[in-house]
Each structure stands twice: as C-alpha cells, then as structure tokens.
Amino acid sequence: MTTLVSPPVVPAASTAQRDAEFAREALPWLDDVYRFALSLTRDDADADDVVQETYLRAYRSWHTFIPGTDCRRWLFTICRNVFLRSRERQRPTVDLEDGEQDALAAGSVYAAARENGYDDIYARLDIGPALREAIDELAEPFRSAVTLVDVEDLSYEAAAEIMDVPIGTVRSRLFRGRRLLQEKLASLAAEYGLTPAAAGSAK
Amino acid sequence: MSAPKQDQLESLGLSASCADVVRHLWDYLDDQLTPDGAARLKAHMASCAKCRGYSDYQSCFLEAVAKLRAQFDAPDSLRSKLAEGLKSEGCSCWDEVTKAKANTNG
Numbered sequence: 344m345t346t347l348v349s350p351p352v353v354p355a356a357s358t359a360q361r362d363a364e365f366a367r368e369a370l371p372w373l374d375d376v377y378r379f380a381l382s383l384t385r386d387d388a389d390a391d392d393v394v395q396e397t398y399l400r401a402y403r404s405w406h407t408f409i410p411g412t413d414c415r416r417w418l419f420t421i422c423r424n425v426f427l428r429s430r431e432r433q434r435p436t437v438d439l440e441d442g443e444q445d446a447l448a449a450g451s452v453y454a455a456a457r458e459n460g461y462d463d464i465y466a467r468l469d470i471g472p473a474l475r476e477a478i479d480e481l482a483e484p485f486r487s488a489v490t491l492v493d494v495e496d497l498s499y500e501a502a503a504e505i506m507d508v509p510i511g512t513v514r515s516r517l518f519r520g521r522r523l524l525q526e527k528l529a530s531l532a533a534e535y536g537l538t539p540a541a542a543g544s545a546k
Numbered sequence: 547m548s549a550p551k552q553d554q555l556e557s558l559g560l561s562a563s564c565a566d567v568v569r570h571l572w573d574y575l576d577d578q579l580t581p582d583g584a585a586r587l588k589a590h591m592a593s594c595a596k597c598r599g600y601s602d603y604q605s606c607f608l609e610a611v612a613k614l615r616a617q618f619d620a621p622d623s624l625r626s627k628l629a630e631g632l633k634s635e636g637c638s639c640w641d642e643v644t645k646a647k648a649n650t651n652g
Contacts, residue, residue, distance in 0.1 A: 358636075358638070362637050363638075363639055365639060366642040370643055373620050373625070373643070375615075376620075377619065377620035377621075377624065378615070378618065381618075387621075391621075391623070391624045391627065394620065394624060394628065395624070395627060395628055395631055398631070398632070399631050399635060402635055402637055403635065442572070443569055446568060446569050446570070446571065446572055447568060449604075450568040450600065453600055453603055453604075456603075457599070462599070462603055463606075465603065465606035465607045465609070465610050466602070470610055471610065471613060471617060474611060475618075478611075478614070492576075493608060493611040493612060494612065494614050495615060496612060496615070499576070499578065514578070517572075518572055521572065521607070524611075525607060
C-alpha cells in the first residue's frame with residue numbers, strides 16, 4: 344500500500360469536491376462490494392479487510408475514476424485485485440471449452456426433478472438460504488461468475504473485465520456454476536423427500 | 547463441442563427440435579443470442595409446452611439467485627471501521643459511510 348509517487352498538491356476546494364464525488368459515486372456501492380468480497384473470501388473478517396482496503400485504495404486513486412463510467416464495476420475490479428494480492432494467488436487456470444455440456448446436464452437435472460415432482464421448487468419455496476449456502480460451497484472461479492452475473496446482475500462484459508478473462512470464459516464458468524447449483528439443490532430436494540405431496544402442493 | 551447425442555436428448559424426453567432450447571436457453575435468458583437465434587428459440591417455445599416448462603424452471607432459478615442480492619448487506623461494524631479509515635486518509639465525507647446506511651434503512 345506504499346505509493347511510489349507523492350500525491351499532487353491540490354487546492355482545498357477541489358479536495359472537497361473530490362471527496363463529495365467519491366461519497367456520491369463510490370459509497371452507495373458498499374453493500375455490493377461487501378457481497379462480492381464475501382463471495383471471494385468466504386470469511387466475514389477477511390471480507391471486511393478486503394472491502395476496507397478496496398475503498399481506501401479507491402479513495403486514494405479517485406483521480407483515475409472516469410466520471411460517467413460504471414463506478415460499481417471499477418470498485419469490483421479493485422476489490423478482486425485486492426483479494427488476489429491478499430492471497431498472493433495466481434489467476435485461476437480452470438478453463439472449459441464451452442457451456443454446452445453444462446447446459447445439457449442442467450436439462451438432465453430438470454428432467455429428473457420433473458419425474459419426481461419437484462421441478463417447481465424454485466417457484467414454490469423460499470430456497471434463498473439453501474441457495475446462498477450452495478453458492479458459498481461452489482469452487483472458484485464458478486462462484487465469482489455466479490455472484491457477479493446472477494446475484495449482482497452485471498453483464499458478461501463487465502464480469503469479464505473484473506475477472507480479467509474473455510467473455511466466453513465468463514459464460515462457461517457461469518454455466519458450470521449454475522449447473523453445479525442446480526445439481527446441489529436437486530439433491531437436497533431428494534434428500535428431504537420433497538415431493539408435491541410432502542410439500543402440500545395441490546397439483 | 548458437438549451437438550448433444552440423440553440418446554442424451556431422448557433420455558431427457560426431448561425431440562431433436564428441442565435440442566437448441568436445452569443448449570441455448572441460458573444464452574437466451576441472458577440476452578446473449580443473436581436476434582435471429584432468439585427469435586427461433588422463442589418461436590419453438592411458443593409451440594412446445596415441454597420447452598416452456600423448462601424455460602419457466604430456469605427463469606425461476608435465476609430469479610431466486612437474483613433475490614439474494616437484497617438479502618444481506620455490509621455489517622455496521624465494517625461501515626464504522628471504513629469511516630475511521632477514510633477519516634484518517636483525510637476524506638471530508640467520511641461520515642457519509644454510515645449515513646448512506648441510515649438512508650437505505652429509512
């Protein structure tokens with residue numbers, strides 16, 4: 344966190360303006376950055392540290408933020424870099440050819456669910472807690488792909504920039520993540536004997 | 547990767563004409579298909595109840611995941627710590643960190 348160059352001397356008025364801009368543009372995304380940090384670290388205390396460092400770094404380098412661009416995307420990129428540096432991790436090397444096998448496997452999960460009468464679990468039940476747990480258990484880089492695109496509603500393009508991979512890689516990671524989640528939730532449904540009768544469906 | 551094998555499709559109870567839906571539904575729901583491709587899938591689903599059922603199922607799944615976004619926020623302890631950090635950096639708007647929270651709650 345040492346800076347190589349001393350910060351330029353800026354007049355007080357423009358400092359206040361910069362601070363106000365920072366507060367207006369960057370601070371509203373704190374919850375989003377926290378969720379992303381939590382999905383990366385899977386640990387409350389580590390997530391706190393990553394968010395703290397992300398925002399302090401964002402504040403120090405606020406002059407590099409281009410007004411009018413997507414500030415959340417900029418913060419997520421910093422967040423991921425902070426995380427990678429904190430773990431001294433290499434870039435994930437898991438890469439998949441394409442998402443077709445995962446899409447097909449998800450179709451199989453659905454077919455089995457329909458046969459057993461729990462193909463409407465996503466519509467019928469509050470699966471939020473189970474889903475959140477299943478996402479936490481996903482391995483990287485699938486967890487980041489699902490978190491960025493499906494939870495945080497970022498575009499493939501934004502997720503690609505944040506994860507520093509091509510868009511096609513976002514797609515394949517996302518599809519693998521979705522497939523693994525659906526397999527996990529289907530096996531939970533089977534484990535708990537969740538059928539229309541057991542769940543009180545009038546179908 | 548080649549097209550799904552015929553026996554794989556049959557085990558899903560699908561005809562070959564449903565293959566595109568199984569392979570590309572996520573692309574369709576994510577708005578990643580070309581207009582032509584999207585129109586083709588849409589037209590097929592309009593006439594295929596099985597594929598509509600699958601599309602509903604995947605849409606519900608994605609909605610359930612998207613709902614998680616509203617379910618947990620940064621803890622207050624983190625907000626206080628960040629406010630202190632920004633204050634020590636000389637940021638004059640440090641107290642906005644906790645105010646922003648108050649606003650979203652109110």
